[in-house]
Structure formats: C-alpha cells, structure tokens
Amino acid sequence: MKITIDDIRDAKGKRKLTMLTAYDYPLASLIDRAGIDMILVGDSVANVVLGLDSTTKVGMAEMLHHAKAVTRAVKSALVIGDMPYESYQVNRSESVKNAKRFIEEANCDVVKLEWFDDCLKVTEEIIKAGISVMGHIGLTPQTAQQIGGFKVQGKDAGAAQKLINQALDLERLGCFAIVLECVPDKIAAIITEKIKIPTIGIGAGGACDGQVLVAHDMLGLFERFTPKFVKKYVNLSEHILNGVKAYKQDVENGLFPAKEHTFSIKQEEIDKLKK
Numbered sequence: 351m352k353i354t355i356d357d358i359r360d361a362k363g364k365r366k367l368t369m370l371t372a373y374d375y376p377l378a379s380l381i382d383r384a385g386i387d388m389i390l391v392g393d394s395v396a397n398v399v400l401g402l403d404s405t406t407k408v409g410m411a412e413m414l415h416h417a418k419a420v421t422r423a424v425k426s427a428l429v430i431g432d433m434p435y436e437s438y439q440v441n442r443s444e445s446v447k448n449a450k451r452f453i454e455e456a457n458c459d460v461v462k463l464e465w466f467d468d469c470l471k472v473t474e475e476i477i478k479a480g481i482s483v484m485g486h487i488g489l490t491p492q493t494a495q496q497i498g499g500f501k502v503q504g505k506d507a508g509a510a511q512k513l514i515n516q517a518l519d520l521e522r523l524g525c526f527a528i529v530l531e532c533v534p535d536k537i538a539a540i541i542t543e544k545i546k547i548p549t550i551g552i553g554a555g556g557a558c559d560g561q562v563l564v565a566h567d568m569l570g571l572f573e574r575f576t577p578k579f580v581k582k583y584v585n586l587s588e589h590i591l592n593g594v595k596a597y598k599q600d601v602e603n604g605l606f607p608a609k610e611h612t613f614s615i616k617q618e619e620i621d622k623l624k625k
Contacts, residue, residue: 353387353428355460355482355526361387362548367527367560369430369550370568372423373399373416377565379423388550389427390462390562391417393434393492397574398566405491406435410448413437417456430484431458435492438476439466449476449483462529464490470519477524485520487513488554489532502532502553510537514544521545529562530554532579553579 361367369388372378373395381389393405395416400408413434421429431452438445452458460482463473473483488503497503504510514537517528527548530538535555542549542557551558563580566572570585600606 351426353426355428358387358428358548359526362546362559367548367550369560369562370565371395371563372420372565375419375423378420381565382424382427386427387560388430388562389420389424390430390432391420391456391458392432392564394432394564394566398564398572408434409436410434410451414451414456417452417458421457428460429458431456431461433461433463438463438472439468439492442468442472445472446475446479446481449481450479453481460484460526462486464492465516466490466493469516470523473520473525474523483523483525484550485517485525485528486531487516487520487528487533488530500532502534504533504537510534510540513537514541517541517545517549521547527559530558553577 358367367388368386369390370381370386371390371392371394372381373391378389391413393408393413395412396402396405396408399416400412402408413432417429417431433445433448433452437448441448449461452461461476462484463469463476464486469485473485477483489500490497491500504513513530513533517530520528525547527550528541528545529550529552530541531551532553533541533551533555535557538549538551538554539557542559548559550560550562552562564572567576567580568583570582570587571590573587576582597606
C-alpha cells in the first residue's frame, strides 16, 4: 500500500519514521522492499554518485533524471524530490514550475526545500499550487557558506530561537514534515515538541520523530568523507572491491566464463559452415 503524507503526519507520537536517499532503480527498489517510509531523491547525488564537491552543482536535469529512475522502482514509500539550488533560490519565479516538474514528469509525491532567505514566500507559493512540501532547516548544504560553513547550527540561544521560529513558520504554511540537520539534540527535542508535524533528524539526536541518512553513507559505498552522525550498517565498498578482484582473477586465469555461462551450438551446424 502506498504511503501518503497523511500517514506521515499521523505517525507523529505513535511510531518512528524512516527515510533514506536513493538515486537509481536498483537501490530504490531494495529500500522500498525493506519497508522504509520515505525515499528522498537527494541533491546529495552530486557528491556520492557524480563525484562533485557541492550539491549546488546539480540542477533540474540531473535531479529529474534520477527521480524518474527511483519512482519507476517504488511501490510503497513516499518519494520526495529534492529541489536543487538553481530551481527555487536563484530563479525564484520558476519555483512552482520546477516543483510541478518533480510531480508531473518524475512522478514524485512531494518536494523538499532547504531554508533560505525567501524560503517562506517560495514555500507558500508551492503549497498554494497544490504541491506538498517537506521543509529543511539547520545545516542547509546549498547555502552552507552563507551560514558559516558545514557545522552544527543553533548552538547558542539566539540561533536556536531562529530555528524554532523557522519550524513554526513552516508548519504554519502547511509543510507536512521538516528535516532538522546538524542541530543540537536538545534544540531538536524542543522543536519536535512544539510543532504538530513530524521532524526528521539527520545529526539532530534521537528525540526527532524520524531519521534520515544518505544511503551511500550508511551502506559504506561512499568513502571520501563520513559525517559524525552516520552509522555504517554494512561496508559494501569492501564487498564490491573483493568481488571485482575475484572477477579479474577468474578472467585472467581462464576460469570465467565457464561452461555454465556459455551458449552452445550443435556440431552439425558448425560442419555446414563454409570452410
């Protein structure tokens, strides 16, 4: 059964929500089969799949391409399209149009926006257009340089109050959930208690209503950098490397392909060939 935004909202206070990223058909299918509530087609594809050094270096073309692959695979999870930097912050007048593309072209269920100066205005316009929005406050990678870099947000009373106010404003506008990234656990707990919609934490402690991680991080597929808040549940990089080495050795030693991997033809047909 397909998960809806009502299911996500109704889960608050009843059970913990789960969310992971995916960018292609095979991984999205596995995550969906595992029963994860929400799949985020994240702009983190820039780092963990495309090898770029910033999420600001992917745009609508890349995000829609990956979102289409994910939605082809998913039968149950709520699929969230992560709106890239250029789609609503630089060209704000295009924000509703780009949000609609995630829904109409890529078959996503909802979109996610990171907080920025005009976030409330853009969020309101997208929601008024009939598109459900997940908010995102705290560390916002797309505008990290404007908030002091990639570090924990809300560490003093003034900064923490801003986060609380942002969460309340996003709830008031109609967001169905909010991601809290790199926020002190006690501040995340305060926000979670104050708002009636679910909070999804990433580096924000266990009091949040749910958790999200980049799948490539928790599966050990991305080795360049591992944030403090990531728990690796398996090291697939090691397994893949060993598998590739074994394949290489088999080919070089003439062990692959073996008879069971080979197609045959009757000798009488070979005999009919012109010499």
